[in-house]
Amino acid sequence: MRDFHQPGRSAVYATNGMCATSHPLAAKTAIDILERGGNAMDAAIAGAVLLGICEPQMTGIGGDCFALFTKPGSDEIHALNGSGRAPAAASAAALRDQGHDTVPLNSPAAVTIPGAIDAFCRLSDDHGKLGLDTLLAPAIRYAEDGVPVAPRVAFDWPDAAKALQGHGLTHFSIAGAPLSVGQMFRAPGQAEVLRRIAAQGRDGFYKGDVAEDMIAALTALGGVHTADDFAATACDYTTPISGDYKGVDLVEHPPNGHGATAILMLNILKHFDIARMDPFGSQRAHIEAEATKLAYDARNRIIADPDHTTRLAHMLAPETAAKLAALIDPSNAMPAAAPLTEEVHRETVYITVVDRDRMAVSLIYSIFHGFGSGIASEKFGVLFQNRGAGFNLTPGHPNELAGGKRPMHTIIPGMLREDGRASMPFGVMGGAYQPTGHARVVSNLRDFGMAPQAALDAPRSYAEAGQLRVESGYADTVRAELAELGHDVIVPKGPIGGAQAIVIRPDGVLEGASDPRKDGCALGY
Template structure:
């Protein structure tokens, strides 16, 4: 139990249904859908579409999604890949000939076809109860009438405007007189409201065919893109099977490639080699072990994870033997400088919400445009902000994740679930781009090893080994940073907190749902 003398938030308890999301109005909309007869899928689709209006810097209909779904009947968990592919004419040789040795980040070449709309429509058709039009109604309303800008959203928006992350007509659609909106300003997107109406009326065809698709293709081609109407028309999500790994009593379920869920499982398997409960939960020793594990697991990710058709050695990433060998290379008192070299002896050959309904169908859904405001490019007429997921490709000839026409790039976004005794007990997710596997492993070990409740497991301070530095949130005291520096880590205090998270614990024995939402975002968990 938290100390009520100190700032913090309590978990939320309910019995009939619950949503935890990164924005209060999205959570409220999900609950209203549940109370009016919708199920967890209807609520997740409604809240998901709305989050593109609540948090346009994070997500939107120009992005991708991944979903894990546990049906009400308790049968096997379903995975849905809602990530789009590169345009068919994307040619890595041409990109290399232009002088590129890595994919550009904010450029038309990094824009893959948005996949989330197709996936949301498929989810609604296959699993929903109330129909797409009813789920979309709140997003249409707020896009037209306006959404007050929340504090964390305003914080991110200001950074994007300061750093000129928006270009061309995107500045007209997402800035107010060339400035970022401030807390409480109303953000309106009437053109997007029209797109959402067409989706409500015509399903995925309202987005991938006709005038909306023409607006997107014409806008992209005017900037040098090779995107075609056929690329959009052929976009289709795919059902697949989750992957999993055990950590003590818990089974961690992840989405398979092209998501990076295997990285989280590899990290969890490596952490089994260390007696974490003997280490202080917020101490330097635990942070160090987690950072070293992340370095080696992310190196494996960068070697192998790619489009499902080209991913190699997934079985190796999931094996306990690989994890044990990698863990044995970790010095518990000294940071490694070159994880790729350490790893070489072993390896020779990317917004989140969750909903649970009264029948205990649960949805774990992550939905993103990748970098802040994605590519920074929007379609001319409707203002659809394009993601830049193609930046997840590389330009290494012959690599599984080499850019190429019709391929899906390696993705950072991963929904998660925890299962015990064959039944899902906790749909959860951690936002934050590349941080997400580290976030999954930390959330899992916070609960299993340190017996934290779900809200405490989310609230605890975070660290992330990223790009040669160890990012530490300000929640850690100065002596922890000093100790980590002595171990050889280069410490960086990031401008923004590391990621965000939500989760819902399903207590079947008591018939109670416990929801938690990250203080790093504006959102909340709500139930009824």
């Protein structure tokens, strides 16, 4: 039980349905949908689309999504990959010839075809009850009327807005200035797009005026995107992967998502007596940092478009984890397992919903970096993700940029399974941090017996790009001890990630937890 003398938040308990997400308006919308007779899929879609208006720096209809879900009355976990592909004419060789070593973040070369809208339409058709017109109505209303900017959104906006350019500045700033707490953000162009999707389905986005507006914005800047690329966009159902940690299965998306990285991390941590360590001490943070370096090095070598990933079994094999664990020195930090170039990107939203029939949805939705590529379409203000920056330009690499491929993706919804029962849909936002975040939440629960809310509240650290980012929630003595072990310790400007979870208890009660690092909450009824 939490210490009620200290600031914090309690878990939320309910029996009929629950939503946990990063903005209160989206959580309330999801509950409204459940109360109107919708199911968890309906509620998750409605809440997710609204998050693109409430947190426009994080996500939007120009982005991608992934979902894990169960069907009513079943504990089988299904997966849908809603990530888009590079346009058919994309070429790593062309970028190399222009002198690039990596895909330029704020250029059309980084813009993959948005996959989220196709995924939402497919999930609604296959698993929803109420229909897109009902699900999109709240986001349409808020896009027209406006949403007051929340504190965490305002915190992110100035740095994220540095990416905005051209029409992006027009639609996502006030004469070039970022919006501040309480100012109204409106997106009437997106409202019109959503109305067309509500009436026409996916064709309202991937064909006609909206698609032409998007293509014109990209080709004007040198993009190679075509109408055929947009029309051909299609999500895929896939088979989840999983790994056991102390009696619980962590279920993840297969590649091109990097959920296998979290499973590998937990497999490495099995070789250390984490439960005997101080949960907020230097020893645990050190072992986790070293496991992160090794697991992410494996990720960078292996994870790619599923048609080009051939070593997933090796990555998940127990003997691979054993060999990597043997490389960890409890007394010294390794400089790096390999150059890790990704930053900690905060630009992701996550929503989880469980309904009265115990259908559970774990859905994550993102434009990658803050305000994505910074490129928006002129008429409708569709802001494009820069997921193409997840490719590399190394000739012959499984994740080399090429036409029609999906890039390695950092967003990963999670779900826990105990004794064959789907027990906790959850997600940890924070771009590249997410596998470390998944592993840490699972370890908090299983090694230290933390309640879900406490597991999300707990301070975080993350080894990235040669530094160990340690939140201010750690004691100064811990940072000093980590420095003595050889880590380059910094306190990051902002918090590390954010998380949401719903526990489906055996007694039928739902327990919702929501990370205070975000503006959101858990709501039930």
